[in-house]
Amino acid sequence: MSTVTAESRPYHHGDLSRALVDAARKILETEGPAALSLRAVAREAGVSPAAPYHHFKDKAELLEAVAHEGWHELDLALSAARASTDDARARISNLGVAYVCFARDNPALYRVMYDRSRDKDALPDQLKDDGAYCQVRDTINENSGGHVSDIDLELATIAAWCAGHGLAEMIGFKQFATLKAQLGGEEAFLRAVFEHLGMFAKFTAPKD
Amino acid sequence: MSTVTAESRPYHHGDLSRALVDAARKILETEGPAALSLRAVAREAGVSPAAPYHHFKDKAELLEAVAHEGWHELDLALSAARASTDDARARISNLGVAYVCFARDNPALYRVMYDRSRDKDALPDQLKDDGAYCQVRDTINENSGGHVSDIDLELATIAAWCAGHGLAEMIGFKQFATLKAQLGGEEAFLRAVFEHLGMFAKFTAPKD
DNA sequence: GCGCCAATCTGAACGACGTCAAGATAATCT
DNA sequence: AGATTATCTTGACGTCGTTCAGATTGGCGC
Incomplete structure (x- = not known):
């Protein structure tokens, strides 16, 4: 025994x-x-x-295991954020905030997750198999009332993911400190940035 | 001599x-x-x-010098993209494409640039002093007809920068290969992703 | 219960790395 | 020219990732 x-x-x-x-x-x-x-x-x-x-077999393989845990915990964080809102319109924005907050609260872990991904030139398959990526996609789908093509849904998910990741990597940068203060805190800053993403858009999502 | x-x-x-x-x-x-x-x-x-x-004084200081050159060259690439378009509406989207293409064509350099930035928790001041950041901001400003508040302009620039950076870091990921093929190439994929950024937006920029 | 096998760990070693101190070398200053 | 100062070399230290031979130990067949 x-x-x-x-x-x-x-x-x-x-x-x-x-x-x-x-x-x-x-x-x-x-x-x-x-x-x-x-x-x-x-x-x-x-x-x-x-x-x-x-x-x-490697240091890299250990880091892979660490990253794997990280992705799973990101998954949990997004689930929680998604469940905590009734308003479908607000869910997508809350998801974005939750994503960036996860990165802010686990900066080293987040860095390992993406360092490993970039070394492999791929996100983990984990994400597509009912992982965090699906949560974003499904939330966007709900938000668009379901009448959006598969390819548009995929593109919108990728766009959201990229914006979230970019913001996640830069959220701690000193240049944003005064703007955060002006807007009354980090979360308000996050929401404000997300809401200003439209300048590229021809296809603006909440079309209903 | x-x-x-x-x-x-x-x-x-x-x-x-x-x-x-x-x-x-x-x-x-x-x-x-x-x-x-x-x-x-x-x-x-x-x-x-x-x-x-x-x-x-350091390995880090050498990398800083390398990164400095990288930021300058990114600056040049954005200038060129900006100058090559007459249509103000298309400029902002071309800037985004140019940004990501720079990262794609200089992946190692781009990585050094951001690795150094994250170690310092700040983007280089270079960017704000008439650098690449200003180009994005000014282009957005032109595109919005100039009647947008300072704070909205700043937020829109940050949003655009984050989206561009996120896409730049992931553009090479294998998961996007089929989607790129479906859309008829990498640049088409880039534009499509940018155009789908609106799902977060309450404030959609081309309002005029 | 005992012996063997394979899985698990240690110890020592190799080459490469970042960095530093001491000395050699060569350009500049007076 | 001689002193000074910046530049480069040599050699070393501690750390790193990784490998390999050998010690240890648990599980399995007898």
Whole structure:
């Protein structure tokens, strides 16, 4: 019998994979992405620098696991935001705010998520299989009353995602500080930016 | 008399700073951002690994110089795009396309530019002092007939910038390949995404 | 219950990295 | 010309990602 509480009960350490991912996330939160070395993760987990190689082929593969958790948590955050609003018109905007707030509250994690994506030149498939991407798409679809073509829906989702990501990466930039203050806080700033996205648009969504 | 052709004619090497930045950019183009080590840059420039420290206090400071050049070239690219269109209505969309195309054509450089910005939590001041940011703002201003408040103009510029940046970071993602093909090419895809940005908007810009 | 096998971990090592200090070299200043 | 100062080299330190040989240990067949 093993003393491990979790369901998978491996050998010496007791689910080292799990411990490594947790250690990585702890380092990310407390010391930032620059301090996230494989050796530091092993140190934090109390194992030798070579131990992780029995669970991940690479440093990249460990980061992939961390990113995977991040995407899942983003998924949860968007679900919560979506459920918390009755007004279909407001949902899409709340989703955007929730997305950016997730990035603001987990900056290191968010960075790992996109660094990994850019290295692979692809977002994780996770997103399309009932993940965060679907939530955005479905919300847009509801908001347009359902009578929008598949291709328009896809394009609108991509557009929303890009705007959200861009804002998420820049939300902490010092240049926006005075504007945030003028508008009465960060969330108000976020909503204001989203509402000014129309200058490119021929196709303006709330057409109904 | 010195045999150096450039105007500034320093000591042993002959403008090593310049040579280092050029070497860095060459490595970026040919081997990608992962291969961009200070030692590799020094090697490429034909000097010892410690030589760069007489011209840049850090690896970060070298990258800053590289990024600075990148922002300037982005500036030129946007100028060209802006000048190439008579129709004020089309200018803003052309600017967006030009922005993303710059990122697509200089992916490693673009990455260095934003990596440095995120490390400093700020875009370079360069942008606001008659740089690329101003071009976007002025173009939006022209496009709105000039009767838009300062704060709305600022917010619209930020919104456009975020959307452009988000799209720039994801334009190469494999998930978009089929959609690009369906729409008849990358540029058509870009325009289509931009035109679908309206779903967030209460304030739709081409109001006149 | 015992021995074997395979999975798991350690220890030491390699090459590459960023950075620094000490010394050599060469351009500039007086 | 001689002193000064900026520039570059050499060598070193600590850290990193990764590999490999060997030690450890749990699970499985007998």
